[in-house]
Amino acid sequence: MxxxxxxxxxxxxxxxxxxxxxxxxxxxxxxxxxxxxxxxxxxxxxxxxxxxxxxxxxxxxxxxxxxxxxxxxxxxxxxxxxxxxxxxxxxxxxxxxxxxxxxxxxxxxxxxxxxxxxxxxxxxxxxxxxxxxxxxxxxxxxxxxxxxxxxxxxxxxxxxxxxxxxxxxxxxxxxxxxxxxxxxxxxxxxxxxATTPLSILRSTAIGQLRIAVESICSPRHNPIGDAMGTAAIRMLVQYLPVCSADDIDSLLQVKTAACMASLANVGGLGLCTATAHHVGGLYRVAHGEANGILLPHTMRFNLDACAERQALIAEAMGIDTSAMTPAEAGLAAADAVAELCRTLGLPSRLRDVDVPEAGLEHIAAATLHDRGLATNPKPVADAAPILHVLHQAW
Missing domain, CATH: 3.40.50.1970 (Rossmann fold)
Structure with a gap:
Protein backbone atom coordinates (compact mmCIF):
# COMPACT_ATOMS: atom_id res chain seq x y z
CA MET A 1 0.00 0.00 0.00
CA ALA A 194 -45.43 12.31 21.80
CA THR A 195 -47.53 15.35 20.83
CA THR A 196 -46.65 14.96 17.13
CA PRO A 197 -48.76 12.77 14.82
CA LEU A 198 -47.16 9.39 14.23
CA SER A 199 -47.17 9.91 10.45
CA ILE A 200 -44.91 12.96 10.85
CA LEU A 201 -42.61 11.15 13.27
CA ARG A 202 -42.25 8.29 10.81
CA SER A 203 -41.59 10.44 7.76
CA THR A 204 -39.05 12.64 9.53
CA ALA A 205 -37.26 9.53 10.81
CA ILE A 206 -36.98 8.28 7.23
CA GLY A 207 -35.47 11.65 6.40
CA GLN A 208 -32.77 10.86 8.95
CA LEU A 209 -32.27 7.37 7.49
CA ARG A 210 -31.49 9.23 4.25
CA ILE A 211 -28.73 11.19 6.01
CA ALA A 212 -27.15 7.99 7.34
CA VAL A 213 -27.30 6.37 3.89
CA GLU A 214 -25.86 9.35 2.04
CA SER A 215 -23.15 9.91 4.66
CA ILE A 216 -21.97 6.31 4.33
CA CYS A 217 -21.98 6.60 0.53
CA SER A 218 -20.32 10.02 0.39
CA PRO A 219 -16.92 10.09 -1.33
CA ARG A 220 -15.69 11.80 1.86
CA HIS A 221 -16.87 9.05 4.23
CA ASN A 222 -14.68 8.04 7.15
CA PRO A 223 -14.73 5.28 9.79
CA ILE A 224 -16.16 7.53 12.51
CA GLY A 225 -19.11 8.51 10.33
CA ASP A 226 -19.54 4.91 9.19
CA ALA A 227 -19.79 3.69 12.79
CA MET A 228 -22.47 6.23 13.74
CA GLY A 229 -24.31 5.87 10.44
CA THR A 230 -24.59 2.09 10.52
CA ALA A 231 -25.57 2.15 14.21
CA ALA A 232 -28.26 4.72 13.42
CA ILE A 233 -29.64 2.53 10.63
CA ARG A 234 -29.76 -0.53 12.91
CA MET A 235 -31.63 1.41 15.58
CA LEU A 236 -34.08 2.93 13.11
CA VAL A 237 -34.89 -0.46 11.59
CA GLN A 238 -35.42 -1.89 15.08
CA TYR A 239 -37.43 0.85 16.74
CA LEU A 240 -39.16 2.83 14.01
CA PRO A 241 -41.78 0.21 13.04
CA VAL A 242 -42.90 -0.18 16.68
CA CYS A 243 -42.65 3.36 18.06
CA SER A 244 -45.81 5.03 19.32
CA ALA A 245 -46.94 7.95 21.43
CA ASP A 246 -47.82 5.48 24.18
CA ASP A 247 -44.21 4.32 24.45
CA ILE A 248 -41.96 7.26 25.34
CA ASP A 249 -38.86 5.06 25.41
CA SER A 250 -39.39 3.98 21.79
CA LEU A 251 -39.74 7.62 20.75
CA LEU A 252 -36.51 8.54 22.51
CA GLN A 253 -34.73 5.57 20.92
CA VAL A 254 -35.83 6.62 17.41
CA LYS A 255 -34.93 10.25 18.07
CA THR A 256 -31.50 9.23 19.35
CA ALA A 257 -30.93 7.18 16.20
CA ALA A 258 -32.06 10.16 14.14
CA CYS A 259 -29.54 12.38 15.90
CA MET A 260 -26.79 9.81 15.38
CA ALA A 261 -27.53 9.90 11.66
CA SER A 262 -26.89 13.64 11.58
CA LEU A 263 -23.74 13.26 13.68
CA ALA A 264 -22.57 10.67 11.11
CA ASN A 265 -22.65 13.32 8.40
CA VAL A 266 -18.95 14.06 8.29
CA GLY A 267 -18.50 14.08 4.53
CA GLY A 268 -21.52 15.68 2.90
CA LEU A 269 -24.76 14.31 1.49
CA GLY A 270 -25.98 13.65 -2.05
CA LEU A 271 -28.61 13.62 -4.76
CA CYS A 272 -31.55 12.65 -2.56
CA THR A 273 -30.98 15.54 -0.17
CA ALA A 274 -30.39 18.02 -2.97
CA THR A 275 -33.54 17.03 -4.87
CA ALA A 276 -35.79 16.70 -1.81
CA HIS A 277 -35.01 20.30 -0.82
CA HIS A 278 -36.72 21.55 -3.96
CA VAL A 279 -39.52 18.98 -4.15
CA GLY A 280 -40.52 20.30 -0.74
CA GLY A 281 -39.84 23.96 -1.33
CA LEU A 282 -41.59 24.21 -4.70
CA TYR A 283 -44.54 21.91 -4.07
CA ARG A 284 -44.93 22.04 -0.27
CA VAL A 285 -44.12 18.37 0.22
CA ALA A 286 -43.02 17.42 3.73
CA HIS A 287 -39.24 16.96 3.71
CA GLY A 288 -39.39 13.48 5.21
CA GLU A 289 -41.93 12.29 2.66
CA ALA A 290 -39.86 13.70 -0.21
CA ASN A 291 -36.79 11.86 1.08
CA GLY A 292 -38.69 8.61 1.53
CA ILE A 293 -39.95 8.74 -2.04
CA LEU A 294 -36.60 9.65 -3.59
CA LEU A 295 -34.10 7.66 -1.53
CA PRO A 296 -34.56 4.20 -3.10
CA HIS A 297 -34.27 5.75 -6.57
CA THR A 298 -31.15 7.77 -5.80
CA MET A 299 -29.56 4.69 -4.22
CA ARG A 300 -30.18 2.75 -7.43
CA PHE A 301 -28.85 5.64 -9.51
CA ASN A 302 -25.62 5.76 -7.48
CA LEU A 303 -25.21 1.98 -7.17
CA ASP A 304 -22.45 1.53 -9.74
CA ALA A 305 -20.40 4.26 -8.04
CA CYS A 306 -20.71 3.01 -4.44
CA ALA A 307 -21.89 -0.61 -4.40
CA GLU A 308 -19.54 -1.64 -1.59
CA ARG A 309 -20.74 1.27 0.54
CA GLN A 310 -24.39 0.38 -0.06
CA ALA A 311 -23.57 -3.20 0.94
CA LEU A 312 -22.72 -1.81 4.40
CA ILE A 313 -26.21 -0.31 4.50
CA ALA A 314 -27.76 -3.66 3.60
CA GLU A 315 -25.90 -5.34 6.45
CA ALA A 316 -27.00 -2.63 8.89
CA MET A 317 -30.60 -3.20 7.81
CA GLY A 318 -30.28 -6.88 8.76
CA ILE A 319 -30.00 -8.29 5.23
CA ASP A 320 -27.92 -11.48 4.85
CA THR A 321 -25.42 -10.42 2.19
CA SER A 322 -23.07 -13.41 2.51
CA ALA A 323 -24.05 -14.86 -0.89
CA MET A 324 -24.43 -11.49 -2.66
CA THR A 325 -22.10 -9.38 -4.74
CA PRO A 326 -21.72 -5.77 -3.54
CA ALA A 327 -24.03 -4.65 -6.35
CA GLU A 328 -26.68 -7.20 -5.38
CA ALA A 329 -26.40 -6.18 -1.73
CA GLY A 330 -26.66 -2.49 -2.62
CA LEU A 331 -29.76 -3.12 -4.71
CA ALA A 332 -31.25 -5.15 -1.85
CA ALA A 333 -30.62 -2.18 0.45
CA ALA A 334 -32.51 0.16 -1.88
CA ASP A 335 -35.39 -2.31 -2.08
CA ALA A 336 -35.41 -2.67 1.72
CA VAL A 337 -35.64 1.11 2.15
CA ALA A 338 -38.62 1.20 -0.23
CA GLU A 339 -40.28 -1.66 1.66
CA LEU A 340 -39.71 0.03 5.03
CA CYS A 341 -41.38 3.18 3.74
CA ARG A 342 -44.36 1.14 2.48
CA THR A 343 -44.60 -0.64 5.83
CA LEU A 344 -44.74 2.72 7.59
CA GLY A 345 -47.55 3.91 5.31
CA LEU A 346 -45.51 6.63 3.61
CA PRO A 347 -46.22 7.75 0.04
CA SER A 348 -44.09 6.00 -2.57
CA ARG A 349 -44.51 8.21 -5.67
CA LEU A 350 -44.18 11.92 -6.28
CA ARG A 351 -47.63 11.94 -7.86
CA ASP A 352 -49.00 10.70 -4.51
CA VAL A 353 -47.97 14.01 -2.90
CA ASP A 354 -49.37 16.15 -5.73
CA VAL A 355 -46.13 16.92 -7.55
CA PRO A 356 -47.18 17.46 -11.19
CA GLU A 357 -45.23 15.70 -13.91
CA ALA A 358 -44.84 19.08 -15.60
CA GLY A 359 -43.00 20.30 -12.50
CA LEU A 360 -40.16 17.76 -12.68
CA GLU A 361 -38.08 19.95 -14.97
CA HIS A 362 -38.43 22.87 -12.55
CA ILE A 363 -37.25 20.65 -9.68
CA ALA A 364 -34.28 19.38 -11.69
CA ALA A 365 -33.24 22.91 -12.64
CA ALA A 366 -33.48 24.09 -9.04
CA THR A 367 -31.51 21.07 -7.78
CA LEU A 368 -28.52 22.11 -9.89
CA HIS A 369 -28.03 25.01 -7.46
CA ASP A 370 -27.88 22.69 -4.42
CA ARG A 371 -24.55 21.95 -2.77
CA GLY A 372 -25.71 18.45 -1.85
CA LEU A 373 -24.67 17.44 -5.36
CA ALA A 374 -21.04 18.27 -4.59
CA THR A 375 -20.59 15.05 -2.60
CA ASN A 376 -22.88 12.72 -4.53
CA PRO A 377 -21.06 9.42 -5.27
CA LYS A 378 -21.71 9.86 -9.00
CA PRO A 379 -20.90 13.36 -10.33
CA VAL A 380 -23.94 15.28 -11.58
CA ALA A 381 -23.04 18.09 -13.99
CA ASP A 382 -26.40 18.82 -15.65
CA ALA A 383 -30.12 18.34 -15.14
CA ALA A 384 -30.52 15.18 -17.24
CA PRO A 385 -29.66 12.58 -14.55
CA ILE A 386 -31.72 14.45 -11.96
CA LEU A 387 -34.68 14.46 -14.31
CA HIS A 388 -34.21 10.73 -14.94
CA VAL A 389 -34.42 9.99 -11.20
CA LEU A 390 -37.44 12.25 -10.82
CA HIS A 391 -39.29 10.44 -13.61
CA GLN A 392 -38.46 7.12 -11.96
CA ALA A 393 -39.92 8.46 -8.70
CA TRP A 394 -42.98 10.04 -10.29
Missing amino acids: TLQDALTYHYRAVPRDMICAPDAISHLCDALDQLMAYKAMIICGPTILQHADVVQRVQEALGERCAGLFAGVLPHAPVDMIAEAFQAVKAVQPEALVSVGGGSSHDTAKGLATLLAQGGRIHDYETRFTPPDQVELPNFTNNKIPVIAISTTMGAAELSGGAGFTDQSLGRKIVVADPWTMPCSVLIDGRAL
Whole structure:
Protein backbone atom coordinates (compact mmCIF):
# COMPACT_ATOMS: atom_id res chain seq x y z
CA MET A 1 0.00 0.00 0.00
CA THR A 2 1.32 3.43 -0.94
CA LEU A 3 1.08 6.56 1.20
CA GLN A 4 -1.61 7.83 -1.18
CA ASP A 5 -3.77 4.79 -0.31
CA ALA A 6 -3.48 5.20 3.46
CA LEU A 7 -6.50 6.23 5.51
CA THR A 8 -6.96 10.00 5.38
CA TYR A 9 -9.84 12.12 6.66
CA HIS A 10 -10.82 15.29 8.51
CA TYR A 11 -13.25 14.87 11.40
CA ARG A 12 -14.61 17.93 13.21
CA ALA A 13 -16.74 17.51 16.34
CA VAL A 14 -18.81 20.55 17.31
CA PRO A 15 -19.24 21.03 21.08
CA ARG A 16 -22.88 20.97 22.18
CA ASP A 17 -24.97 19.71 25.06
CA MET A 18 -27.59 17.05 24.29
CA ILE A 19 -30.06 16.13 27.01
CA CYS A 20 -32.41 13.20 26.40
CA ALA A 21 -35.20 12.58 28.90
CA PRO A 22 -38.99 12.24 29.05
CA ASP A 23 -39.06 15.80 30.48
CA ALA A 24 -35.88 17.37 29.09
CA ILE A 25 -37.58 20.78 28.88
CA SER A 26 -37.20 21.06 32.66
CA HIS A 27 -33.45 21.52 32.01
CA LEU A 28 -33.97 24.61 29.83
CA CYS A 29 -32.84 27.22 32.34
CA ASP A 30 -29.76 25.12 33.15
CA ALA A 31 -28.90 25.27 29.45
CA LEU A 32 -29.33 29.04 29.44
CA ASP A 33 -27.08 29.34 32.48
CA GLN A 34 -24.38 27.35 30.69
CA LEU A 35 -24.58 29.88 27.86
CA MET A 36 -24.51 32.80 30.33
CA ALA A 37 -27.79 34.03 28.82
CA TYR A 38 -30.75 35.24 30.84
CA LYS A 39 -33.59 36.33 28.53
CA ALA A 40 -34.67 33.98 25.72
CA MET A 41 -37.18 34.34 22.90
CA ILE A 42 -39.19 31.35 21.64
CA ILE A 43 -39.39 30.64 17.90
CA CYS A 44 -42.15 28.27 16.74
CA GLY A 45 -45.01 27.77 14.32
CA PRO A 46 -48.73 28.43 14.89
CA THR A 47 -49.79 24.77 14.80
CA ILE A 48 -47.64 23.61 17.70
CA LEU A 49 -48.69 26.66 19.70
CA GLN A 50 -52.39 25.95 19.20
CA HIS A 51 -52.55 22.15 19.20
CA ALA A 52 -49.95 20.96 21.70
CA ASP A 53 -48.69 21.91 25.15
CA VAL A 54 -45.00 22.02 24.26
CA VAL A 55 -44.65 25.78 23.86
CA GLN A 56 -46.58 26.31 27.08
CA ARG A 57 -44.20 23.95 28.88
CA VAL A 58 -41.26 25.94 27.51
CA GLN A 59 -42.82 29.20 28.69
CA GLU A 60 -43.40 27.73 32.14
CA ALA A 61 -39.83 26.45 32.31
CA LEU A 62 -38.49 29.88 31.36
CA GLY A 63 -40.76 31.86 33.67
CA GLU A 64 -39.62 35.49 33.87
CA ARG A 65 -36.70 34.65 31.56
CA CYS A 66 -39.08 34.42 28.59
CA ALA A 67 -38.44 37.60 26.58
CA GLY A 68 -41.04 36.98 23.90
CA LEU A 69 -42.58 34.64 21.36
CA PHE A 70 -42.56 34.55 17.57
CA ALA A 71 -45.13 31.94 16.48
CA GLY A 72 -45.24 32.67 12.76
CA VAL A 73 -42.86 30.01 11.43
CA LEU A 74 -44.22 28.47 8.22
CA PRO A 75 -43.31 25.17 6.51
CA HIS A 76 -40.11 25.34 4.46
CA ALA A 77 -39.28 28.73 6.04
CA PRO A 78 -40.28 31.20 3.28
CA VAL A 79 -37.93 34.18 2.95
CA ASP A 80 -40.76 36.68 3.59
CA MET A 81 -41.47 34.99 6.90
CA ILE A 82 -37.79 35.20 7.87
CA ALA A 83 -37.88 38.94 7.23
CA GLU A 84 -40.95 39.30 9.46
CA ALA A 85 -39.39 37.20 12.22
CA PHE A 86 -36.21 39.28 12.03
CA GLN A 87 -38.12 42.46 12.78
CA ALA A 88 -39.90 40.82 15.73
CA VAL A 89 -36.69 39.46 17.26
CA LYS A 90 -34.74 42.68 16.65
CA ALA A 91 -37.41 44.56 18.61
CA VAL A 92 -37.03 42.24 21.62
CA GLN A 93 -33.20 41.86 21.61
CA PRO A 94 -33.09 38.53 23.48
CA GLU A 95 -29.87 36.94 24.71
CA ALA A 96 -30.77 33.53 23.28
CA LEU A 97 -33.28 31.91 20.94
CA VAL A 98 -35.24 28.75 21.78
CA SER A 99 -36.50 27.01 18.65
CA VAL A 100 -39.43 24.67 19.26
CA GLY A 101 -40.85 22.33 16.63
CA GLY A 102 -39.48 20.79 13.45
CA GLY A 103 -36.87 21.71 10.89
CA SER A 104 -38.50 24.95 9.79
CA SER A 105 -38.42 26.34 13.33
CA HIS A 106 -34.78 25.37 13.81
CA ASP A 107 -33.79 26.74 10.39
CA THR A 108 -35.64 29.98 11.16
CA ALA A 109 -33.74 30.39 14.44
CA LYS A 110 -30.44 29.78 12.67
CA GLY A 111 -31.29 32.29 9.96
CA LEU A 112 -32.26 34.85 12.59
CA ALA A 113 -28.95 34.33 14.39
CA THR A 114 -27.10 35.09 11.17
CA LEU A 115 -29.16 38.19 10.40
CA LEU A 116 -28.98 39.57 13.96
CA ALA A 117 -25.19 39.45 13.86
CA GLN A 118 -24.50 40.39 10.26
CA GLY A 119 -27.55 42.28 8.97
CA GLY A 120 -28.70 42.33 5.37
CA ARG A 121 -31.02 39.78 3.77
CA ILE A 122 -30.90 36.01 4.06
CA HIS A 123 -30.04 35.90 0.35
CA ASP A 124 -26.71 37.57 1.14
CA TYR A 125 -25.56 34.41 2.90
CA GLU A 126 -26.57 31.79 0.34
CA THR A 127 -24.20 28.94 -0.40
CA ARG A 128 -23.29 29.19 -4.10
CA PHE A 129 -22.91 25.91 -5.96
CA THR A 130 -21.60 25.30 -9.47
CA PRO A 131 -21.95 21.74 -10.80
CA PRO A 132 -20.45 19.29 -10.39
CA ASP A 133 -18.52 20.13 -7.19
CA GLN A 134 -17.68 23.82 -6.75
CA VAL A 135 -19.00 25.31 -3.50
CA GLU A 136 -18.60 28.98 -2.55
CA LEU A 137 -19.37 30.07 1.02
CA PRO A 138 -19.81 33.65 2.22
CA ASN A 139 -17.91 35.03 5.18
CA PHE A 140 -19.51 34.38 8.57
CA THR A 141 -18.64 35.90 11.93
CA ASN A 142 -18.68 33.95 15.18
CA ASN A 143 -20.53 36.47 17.37
CA LYS A 144 -23.93 34.78 16.97
CA ILE A 145 -26.75 34.72 19.49
CA PRO A 146 -26.92 31.19 20.96
CA VAL A 147 -29.73 28.86 19.94
CA ILE A 148 -31.29 26.14 22.09
CA ALA A 149 -33.36 23.61 20.13
CA ILE A 150 -36.33 21.54 21.31
CA SER A 151 -37.49 19.23 18.56
CA THR A 152 -40.95 17.73 18.17
CA THR A 153 -40.06 15.59 15.14
CA MET A 154 -37.50 12.92 14.33
CA GLY A 155 -35.71 15.29 11.98
CA ALA A 156 -32.45 16.68 13.32
CA ALA A 157 -32.01 20.08 11.70
CA GLU A 158 -30.98 21.18 15.19
CA LEU A 159 -27.69 19.29 14.74
CA SER A 160 -26.71 21.08 11.55
CA GLY A 161 -25.27 24.47 10.77
CA GLY A 162 -27.15 24.42 7.47
CA ALA A 163 -30.59 25.92 6.94
CA GLY A 164 -32.96 26.19 4.00
CA PHE A 165 -35.31 29.05 3.11
CA THR A 166 -37.82 28.93 0.27
CA ASP A 167 -37.95 31.72 -2.30
CA GLN A 168 -40.88 31.09 -4.62
CA SER A 169 -39.85 34.00 -6.86
CA LEU A 170 -36.54 32.24 -7.56
CA GLY A 171 -38.22 28.86 -7.80
CA ARG A 172 -35.87 27.18 -5.32
CA LYS A 173 -34.56 27.08 -1.78
CA ILE A 174 -31.84 29.36 -0.46
CA VAL A 175 -29.35 27.23 1.50
CA VAL A 176 -27.32 28.96 4.20
CA ALA A 177 -24.53 27.07 5.98
CA ASP A 178 -23.44 29.30 8.87
CA PRO A 179 -21.53 27.03 11.29
CA TRP A 180 -21.81 29.57 14.12
CA THR A 181 -25.59 29.22 14.26
CA MET A 182 -25.64 25.54 15.12
CA PRO A 183 -27.67 25.11 18.34
CA CYS A 184 -25.46 24.99 21.42
CA SER A 185 -27.93 22.86 23.38
CA VAL A 186 -30.40 20.24 22.15
CA LEU A 187 -33.18 19.04 24.45
CA ILE A 188 -34.69 15.70 23.39
CA ASP A 189 -38.00 15.63 25.26
CA GLY A 190 -40.08 12.47 25.06
CA ARG A 191 -43.33 14.18 26.05
CA ALA A 192 -42.82 16.77 23.30
CA LEU A 193 -42.24 14.07 20.69
CA ALA A 194 -45.43 12.31 21.80
CA THR A 195 -47.53 15.35 20.83
CA THR A 196 -46.65 14.96 17.13
CA PRO A 197 -48.76 12.77 14.82
CA LEU A 198 -47.16 9.39 14.23
CA SER A 199 -47.17 9.91 10.45
CA ILE A 200 -44.91 12.96 10.85
CA LEU A 201 -42.61 11.15 13.27
CA ARG A 202 -42.25 8.29 10.81
CA SER A 203 -41.59 10.44 7.76
CA THR A 204 -39.05 12.64 9.53
CA ALA A 205 -37.26 9.53 10.81
CA ILE A 206 -36.98 8.28 7.23
CA GLY A 207 -35.47 11.65 6.40
CA GLN A 208 -32.77 10.86 8.95
CA LEU A 209 -32.27 7.37 7.49
CA ARG A 210 -31.49 9.23 4.25
CA ILE A 211 -28.73 11.19 6.01
CA ALA A 212 -27.15 7.99 7.34
CA VAL A 213 -27.30 6.37 3.89
CA GLU A 214 -25.86 9.35 2.04
CA SER A 215 -23.15 9.91 4.66
CA ILE A 216 -21.97 6.31 4.33
CA CYS A 217 -21.98 6.60 0.53
CA SER A 218 -20.32 10.02 0.39
CA PRO A 219 -16.92 10.09 -1.33
CA ARG A 220 -15.69 11.80 1.86
CA HIS A 221 -16.87 9.05 4.23
CA ASN A 222 -14.68 8.04 7.15
CA PRO A 223 -14.73 5.28 9.79
CA ILE A 224 -16.16 7.53 12.51
CA GLY A 225 -19.11 8.51 10.33
CA ASP A 226 -19.54 4.91 9.19
CA ALA A 227 -19.79 3.69 12.79
CA MET A 228 -22.47 6.23 13.74
CA GLY A 229 -24.31 5.87 10.44
CA THR A 230 -24.59 2.09 10.52
CA ALA A 231 -25.57 2.15 14.21
CA ALA A 232 -28.26 4.72 13.42
CA ILE A 233 -29.64 2.53 10.63
CA ARG A 234 -29.76 -0.53 12.91
CA MET A 235 -31.63 1.41 15.58
CA LEU A 236 -34.08 2.93 13.11
CA VAL A 237 -34.89 -0.46 11.59
CA GLN A 238 -35.42 -1.89 15.08
CA TYR A 239 -37.43 0.85 16.74
CA LEU A 240 -39.16 2.83 14.01
CA PRO A 241 -41.78 0.21 13.04
CA VAL A 242 -42.90 -0.18 16.68
CA CYS A 243 -42.65 3.36 18.06
CA SER A 244 -45.81 5.03 19.32
CA ALA A 245 -46.94 7.95 21.43
CA ASP A 246 -47.82 5.48 24.18
CA ASP A 247 -44.21 4.32 24.45
CA ILE A 248 -41.96 7.26 25.34
CA ASP A 249 -38.86 5.06 25.41
CA SER A 250 -39.39 3.98 21.79
CA LEU A 251 -39.74 7.62 20.75
CA LEU A 252 -36.51 8.54 22.51
CA GLN A 253 -34.73 5.57 20.92
CA VAL A 254 -35.83 6.62 17.41
CA LYS A 255 -34.93 10.25 18.07
CA THR A 256 -31.50 9.23 19.35
CA ALA A 257 -30.93 7.18 16.20
CA ALA A 258 -32.06 10.16 14.14
CA CYS A 259 -29.54 12.38 15.90
CA MET A 260 -26.79 9.81 15.38
CA ALA A 261 -27.53 9.90 11.66
CA SER A 262 -26.89 13.64 11.58
CA LEU A 263 -23.74 13.26 13.68
CA ALA A 264 -22.57 10.67 11.11
CA ASN A 265 -22.65 13.32 8.40
CA VAL A 266 -18.95 14.06 8.29
CA GLY A 267 -18.50 14.08 4.53
CA GLY A 268 -21.52 15.68 2.90
CA LEU A 269 -24.76 14.31 1.49
CA GLY A 270 -25.98 13.65 -2.05
CA LEU A 271 -28.61 13.62 -4.76
CA CYS A 272 -31.55 12.65 -2.56
CA THR A 273 -30.98 15.54 -0.17
CA ALA A 274 -30.39 18.02 -2.97
CA THR A 275 -33.54 17.03 -4.87
CA ALA A 276 -35.79 16.70 -1.81
CA HIS A 277 -35.01 20.30 -0.82
CA HIS A 278 -36.72 21.55 -3.96
CA VAL A 279 -39.52 18.98 -4.15
CA GLY A 280 -40.52 20.30 -0.74
CA GLY A 281 -39.84 23.96 -1.33
CA LEU A 282 -41.59 24.21 -4.70
CA TYR A 283 -44.54 21.91 -4.07
CA ARG A 284 -44.93 22.04 -0.27
CA VAL A 285 -44.12 18.37 0.22
CA ALA A 286 -43.02 17.42 3.73
CA HIS A 287 -39.24 16.96 3.71
CA GLY A 288 -39.39 13.48 5.21
CA GLU A 289 -41.93 12.29 2.66
CA ALA A 290 -39.86 13.70 -0.21
CA ASN A 291 -36.79 11.86 1.08
CA GLY A 292 -38.69 8.61 1.53
CA ILE A 293 -39.95 8.74 -2.04
CA LEU A 294 -36.60 9.65 -3.59
CA LEU A 295 -34.10 7.66 -1.53
CA PRO A 296 -34.56 4.20 -3.10
CA HIS A 297 -34.27 5.75 -6.57
CA THR A 298 -31.15 7.77 -5.80
CA MET A 299 -29.56 4.69 -4.22
CA ARG A 300 -30.18 2.75 -7.43
CA PHE A 301 -28.85 5.64 -9.51
CA ASN A 302 -25.62 5.76 -7.48
CA LEU A 303 -25.21 1.98 -7.17
CA ASP A 304 -22.45 1.53 -9.74
CA ALA A 305 -20.40 4.26 -8.04
CA CYS A 306 -20.71 3.01 -4.44
CA ALA A 307 -21.89 -0.61 -4.40
CA GLU A 308 -19.54 -1.64 -1.59
CA ARG A 309 -20.74 1.27 0.54
CA GLN A 310 -24.39 0.38 -0.06
CA ALA A 311 -23.57 -3.20 0.94
CA LEU A 312 -22.72 -1.81 4.40
CA ILE A 313 -26.21 -0.31 4.50
CA ALA A 314 -27.76 -3.66 3.60
CA GLU A 315 -25.90 -5.34 6.45
CA ALA A 316 -27.00 -2.63 8.89
CA MET A 317 -30.60 -3.20 7.81
CA GLY A 318 -30.28 -6.88 8.76
CA ILE A 319 -30.00 -8.29 5.23
CA ASP A 320 -27.92 -11.48 4.85
CA THR A 321 -25.42 -10.42 2.19
CA SER A 322 -23.07 -13.41 2.51
CA ALA A 323 -24.05 -14.86 -0.89
CA MET A 324 -24.43 -11.49 -2.66
CA THR A 325 -22.10 -9.38 -4.74
CA PRO A 326 -21.72 -5.77 -3.54
CA ALA A 327 -24.03 -4.65 -6.35
CA GLU A 328 -26.68 -7.20 -5.38
CA ALA A 329 -26.40 -6.18 -1.73
CA GLY A 330 -26.66 -2.49 -2.62
CA LEU A 331 -29.76 -3.12 -4.71
CA ALA A 332 -31.25 -5.15 -1.85
CA ALA A 333 -30.62 -2.18 0.45
CA ALA A 334 -32.51 0.16 -1.88
CA ASP A 335 -35.39 -2.31 -2.08
CA ALA A 336 -35.41 -2.67 1.72
CA VAL A 337 -35.64 1.11 2.15
CA ALA A 338 -38.62 1.20 -0.23
CA GLU A 339 -40.28 -1.66 1.66
CA LEU A 340 -39.71 0.03 5.03
CA CYS A 341 -41.38 3.18 3.74
CA ARG A 342 -44.36 1.14 2.48
CA THR A 343 -44.60 -0.64 5.83
CA LEU A 344 -44.74 2.72 7.59
CA GLY A 345 -47.55 3.91 5.31
CA LEU A 346 -45.51 6.63 3.61
CA PRO A 347 -46.22 7.75 0.04
CA SER A 348 -44.09 6.00 -2.57
CA ARG A 349 -44.51 8.21 -5.67
CA LEU A 350 -44.18 11.92 -6.28
CA ARG A 351 -47.63 11.94 -7.86
CA ASP A 352 -49.00 10.70 -4.51
CA VAL A 353 -47.97 14.01 -2.90
CA ASP A 354 -49.37 16.15 -5.73
CA VAL A 355 -46.13 16.92 -7.55
CA PRO A 356 -47.18 17.46 -11.19
CA GLU A 357 -45.23 15.70 -13.91
CA ALA A 358 -44.84 19.08 -15.60
CA GLY A 359 -43.00 20.30 -12.50
CA LEU A 360 -40.16 17.76 -12.68
CA GLU A 361 -38.08 19.95 -14.97
CA HIS A 362 -38.43 22.87 -12.55
CA ILE A 363 -37.25 20.65 -9.68
CA ALA A 364 -34.28 19.38 -11.69
CA ALA A 365 -33.24 22.91 -12.64
CA ALA A 366 -33.48 24.09 -9.04
CA THR A 367 -31.51 21.07 -7.78
CA LEU A 368 -28.52 22.11 -9.89
CA HIS A 369 -28.03 25.01 -7.46
CA ASP A 370 -27.88 22.69 -4.42
CA ARG A 371 -24.55 21.95 -2.77
CA GLY A 372 -25.71 18.45 -1.85
CA LEU A 373 -24.67 17.44 -5.36
CA ALA A 374 -21.04 18.27 -4.59
CA THR A 375 -20.59 15.05 -2.60
CA ASN A 376 -22.88 12.72 -4.53
CA PRO A 377 -21.06 9.42 -5.27
CA LYS A 378 -21.71 9.86 -9.00
CA PRO A 379 -20.90 13.36 -10.33
CA VAL A 380 -23.94 15.28 -11.58
CA ALA A 381 -23.04 18.09 -13.99
CA ASP A 382 -26.40 18.82 -15.65
CA ALA A 383 -30.12 18.34 -15.14
CA ALA A 384 -30.52 15.18 -17.24
CA PRO A 385 -29.66 12.58 -14.55
CA ILE A 386 -31.72 14.45 -11.96
CA LEU A 387 -34.68 14.46 -14.31
CA HIS A 388 -34.21 10.73 -14.94
CA VAL A 389 -34.42 9.99 -11.20
CA LEU A 390 -37.44 12.25 -10.82
CA HIS A 391 -39.29 10.44 -13.61
CA GLN A 392 -38.46 7.12 -11.96
CA ALA A 393 -39.92 8.46 -8.70
CA TRP A 394 -42.98 10.04 -10.29
